[in-house]
Amino acid sequence: xxxxxxxxxxxxxxxxPGNKLQKYxxxxxxxxxxxxxxxxxxxxxxxxxxxxxxxxxxITVVLALIPALLFGMWNAGYQHYTQLGENPAIFEAILHGxxxxxxxxxxxxxxxxGLEFAFAIMRGHEVNxxxxxxxxxxxxxxxxxxxxxxxALSVIFAVLIxxxxxxxxxMNILNPALTARAFAFFAYPTYMSGNKIWVSEASNxxxxxxxxxxxxxxxxxxxxxxxxxxxTGIIPGSISETSTLCIxxxxxxxILTKVGSWRIILSGIIGAAVMGMIFNALNIEGNGLTxxxxxxxxxxxGFAFGIVFMATDPVSGAQTTRGKWIYGFxxxxxxxxxxxxxxxYPEGIMLSILLLNVFAPTIDHYxxxxxxxxxxxxxQMKTVKTA
Amino acid sequence: xxxxxxxxxxxxxxxxxxxxxxxxxxxxxKTVALRPANFYSLVPKMVLKEGAKLKAGDEVFFSxxxxxxxxxxxxxGTLKEVRRGAKRKILDxxxxxxxxxxxxxxxVMDPLKSDSTEVxxxxxxxxxxxxxxxxPYNIPANADDTPKAIYISAYNxxxxxxxxxxxLKARVEFFQAGINALTKLTGGKVYLGVDKQSASFxxxxxxxxxxxxxxxxxxxxxxxLIHETEPMNRGERVWTVNxxxxxxxxxxxxxxxxxxxxxxxxxxxxxxxxKYFKTIxxxxxxxxxxxxxxxxxxxxxxxxxGEKVExxxxxxxxxxxxxxIPEGNEFRMFGWxxxxxxxxxxxSKTSLSWLFPKRKYEVNTNINxxxxxxxxxxxxxxxxxxxxxxxxxxxxxxxxDIEKMESLGIYEVVPEDFALIDYTNTSKIEAQSIIRGGLDxxxxxxx
Numbered sequence: 001x002x003x004x005x006x007x008x009x010x011x012x013x014x015x016x017p018g019n020k021l022q023k024y025x026x027x028x029x030x031x032x033x034x035x036x037x038x039x040x041x042x043x044x045x046x047x048x049x050x051x052x053x054x055x056x057x058x059i060t061v062v063l064a065l066i067p068a069l070l071f072g073m074w075n076a077g078y079q080h081y082t083q084l085g086e087n088p089a090i091f092e093a094i095l096h097g098x099x100x101x102x103x104x105x106x107x108x109x110x111x112x113x114g115l116e117f118a119f120a121i122m123r124g125h126e127v128n129x130x131x132x133x134x135x136x137x138x139x140x141x142x143x144x145x146x147x148x149x150x151x152a153l154s155v156i157f158a159v160l161i162x163x164x165x166x167x168x169x170x171m172n173i174l175n176p177a178l179t180a181r182a183f184a185f186f187a188y189p190t191y192m193s194g195n196k197i198w199v200s201e202a203s204n205x206x207x208x209x210x211x212x213x214x215x216x217x218x219x220x221x222x223x224x225x226x227x228x229x230x231x232t233g234i235i236p237g238s239i240s241e242t243s244t245l246c247i248x249x250x251x252x253x254x255i256l257t258k259v260g261s262w263r264i265i266l267s268g269i270i271g272a273a274v275m276g277m278i279f280n281a282l283n284i285e286g287n288g289l290t291x292x293x294x295x296x297x298x299x300x301x302g303f304a305f306g307i308v309f310m311a312t313d314p315v316s317g318a319q320t321t322r323g324k325w326i327y328g329f330x331x332x333x334x335x336x337x338x339x340x341x342x343x344x345y346p347e348g349i350m351l352s353i354l355l356l357n358v359f360a361p362t363i364d365h366y367x368x369x370x371x372x373x374x375x376x377x378x379x380q381m382k383t384v385k386t387a
Numbered sequence: 388x389x390x391x392x393x394x395x396x397x398x399x400x401x402x403x404x405x406x407x408x409x410x411x412x413x414x415x416x417k418t419v420a421l422r423p424a425n426f427y428s429l430v431p432k433m434v435l436k437e438g439a440k441l442k443a444g445d446e447v448f449f450s451x452x453x454x455x456x457x458x459x460x461x462x463x464g465t466l467k468e469v470r471r472g473a474k475r476k477i478l479d480x481x482x483x484x485x486x487x488x489x490x491x492x493x494x495v496m497d498p499l500k501s502d503s504t505e506v507x508x509x510x511x512x513x514x515x516x517x518x519x520x521x522x523p524y525n526i527p528a529n530a531d532d533t534p535k536a537i538y539i540s541a542y543n544x545x546x547x548x549x550x551x552x553x554x555l556k557a558r559v560e561f562f563q564a565g566i567n568a569l570t571k572l573t574g575g576k577v578y579l580g581v582d583k584q585s586a587s588f589x590x591x592x593x594x595x596x597x598x599x600x601x602x603x604x605x606x607x608x609x610x611x612l613i614h615e616t617e618p619m620n621r622g623e624r625v626w627t628v629n630x631x632x633x634x635x636x637x638x639x640x641x642x643x644x645x646x647x648x649x650x651x652x653x654x655x656x657x658x659x660x661x662k663y664f665k666t667i668x669x670x671x672x673x674x675x676x677x678x679x680x681x682x683x684x685x686x687x688x689x690x691x692x693g694e695k696v697e698x699x700x701x702x703x704x705x706x707x708x709x710x711x712i713p714e715g716n717e718f719r720m721f722g723w724x725x726x727x728x729x730x731x732x733x734x735s736k737t738s739l740s741w742l743f744p745k746r747k748y749e750v751n752t753n754i755n756x757x758x759x760x761x762x763x764x765x766x767x768x769x770x771x772x773x774x775x776x777x778x779x780x781x782x783x784x785x786x787x788d789i790e791k792m793e794s795l796g797i798y799e800v801v802p803e804d805f806a807l808i809d810y811t812n813t814s815k816i817e818a819q820s821i822i823r824g825g826l827d828x829x830x831x832x833x834x
Contacts, residue, residue, distance in 0.1 A: 037722035053756025170760030
């Protein structure tokens with residue numbers, strides 16, 4: 001281990017302050033800190049520090065994404081082969097999925113981290129680890145057949161306009177991964193919606209429709225999938241959003257490690273259930289989505305993935321405890337509402353989360369005002385008493 | 388009738404290296420240092436010149452902006468040196484101690500039989516005023532104020548600290564006399580925080596309102612006690628005193644001698660002789676710490692709020708602990724991976740350390756990461772028992788937004804209330820120094 005350290009110190013020499021390449025220090029530091037936790041010691045404040053850091057937190061989220069990602073790869077292959085009437089082996093299905101998805105991940109990380117490094121060098125701060133999660137999330141919520149250049153463009157838009165324009169990590173208003181998806185959705189609608197894009201290479205197959213459940217419902221067609229299939233996720237859809245089961249495993253990891261807010265997840269599910277039940281009770285004829293059972297609303301489409309991995313983003317979400325309850329609940333409520341009322345955008349969750357991202361600071365403001373008012377009142381009482 | 392102060396939010400840190408409860412007389416310190424930095428915001432004006440002879444209790448310097456705030460010599464001897472830094476700022480005043488101590492005689496006074504102006508005059512004219520700290524801002528008390536209450540916490544919940552109960556055991560009489568004097572300074576109550584679990588003699592102290600404290604750190608912090616009893620409002624003043632200093636005040640009233648005895652618990656895994664040492668406030672570190680590991684950090688105070696000192700330096704004037712822990716200037720390969728290096732404590736659940744709540748940890752000074760943008764939310768609230776939004780207040784302090792700081796409760800906090808946030812936050816931001824910065828702005832702008 002010592003010789004590795006020694007070697008790295010040698011490599012880092014030209015990047016040290018005062019040397020030729022010192023400008024590029026953040027880049028080399030980012031790589032170094034992935035091998036070694038630095039030897040920095042506390043200089044002010046508390047003399048001891050907790051073992052947790054941002055790298056550890058972000059990697060925990062990546063770990064939580066792995067089950068959904070692997071399932072997404074398998075499902076991409078499985079859906080592809082079954083539309084051709086074949087019955088693939090697990091390995092075969094994963095191989096096809098990986099062939100499609102791994103390049104997307106590589107492009108997303110390559111382009112995104114490139115930009116992050118460039119901004120870190122330009123602004124002279126260390127590289128923040130947030131993109132490790134964003135960079136994986138972006139391919140996971142795209143349709144499987146999306147061209148790689150679109151992935152790259154979406155990433156550039158998300159990082160530049162969604163994040164760096166606001167001052168970088170920790171300052172962004174919108175969730176960067178959803179910003180990327182929203183960009184692709186509105187810029188290239190033909191690649192992002194319809195009934196030929198959700199299954200790998202479906203457009204090459206005539207007369208077979210691989211549309212999503214929500215797509216069929218919006219068109220008032222019969223659903224051919226049962227609840228178990230919806231829950232396990234053996235259905236067409238964006239790469240990793242289909243399996244509520246795998247997402248639940250991820251949610252469990254986030255909640256047990258306390259990295260994701262259970263309050264947002266729980267209140268989101270409650271919000272969606274409430275809205276779903278309201279629609280079920282209204283029983284409007286002619287709209288397949290209103291009569292779609294509320295519990296199935298929760299397990300199809302991007303709802304589960306959105307509420308677990310997107311809504312819980314601490315930067316763009318509400319920051320206060322009470323705010324988190326309200327924020328999550330409204331995401332669920334609006335998500336199902338948009339989904340039902342606007343069949344042109346069956347993916348209401350994306351829009352709902354982005355909408356609530358914008359309103360999160362307002363929610364927090366009112367929660368904090370409660371605390372501020374309490375303090376003012378105490379002061380007033382005091383003044384009255386002494387007067 | 389004792390009041391209960393019970394909090395749930397916070398963190399009990401179990402660390403290795405506690406001091407055993409035995410006293411040892413520290414070696415006679417050759418010199419003591421009075422460091423203005425220990426009396427935050429005080430700008431000293433010297434009374435004596437280098438070479439002057441003085442008795443214990445003779446005035447050495449006073450505050451430029453409030454002449455009644457005086458600092459007197461804890462020992463008799465010779466004023467050896469006034470060390471100055473940039474712009475001739477006084478850093479240390481070094482006094483060489485005599486072999487046999489001579490005390491200035493202030494005369495005996497029974498505070499309960501005297502009226503409050505006499506008691507107050509005596510406290511401030513004889514230099515005992517420096518033991519009184521003012522909230523907000525945590526600065527030396529101003530003799531012209533009358534605080535709404537006075538707080539003493541005899542239950543230190545921070546890790547590796549000296550037990551006030553043990554320190555005071557031999558000085559109960561003086562402690563009571565000190566309390567009696569303090570009651571004359573305020574129109575309100577004098578509060579004494581004690582451990583609810585212990586059947587301590589402290590619960591029999593008279594003329595105080597006993598607060599029975601229970602819960603994890605920072606349950607015993609003065610900020611917590613004030614918040615749970617009479618929260619601070621704008622314009623109010625509260626004074627706080629360390630328990631041992633109450634005994635020093637009491638002894639001076641009872642005997643007429645200023646005996647600045649400081650009992651210091653030597654703790655931490657790197658210190659070899661871990662006991663309670665009796666010495667003098669501002670004594671040399673080496674008078675009580677001889678044997679310790681190389682590559683250690685010496686902290687005058689506890690690991691969360693203490694001051695870094697050198698082995699040939701001086702003790703913090705107020706600290707009852709001297710903590711010695713290893714420096715963490717080592718690289719750890721792949722230490723950032725979750726569930727790796729579980730021997731390092733973490734409040735988050737990304738380390739298996741939470742499975743062993745009773746386990747004691749060995750700590751060092753490694754930051755365990757690097758400073759990053761504020762990303763994670765909700766973790767600061769877990770260790771903040773006060774009804775305050777910590778992250779929002781920190782941001783207001785960073786922005787220097789006076790109105791916002793005030794509305795979010797800056798008057799109710801001092802840096803030590805944010806010490807656990809320093810320790811636990813994922814982004815490794817220096818919460819205590821940010822809060823200190825915010826308080827400094829308030830001090831100059833509002834006062």
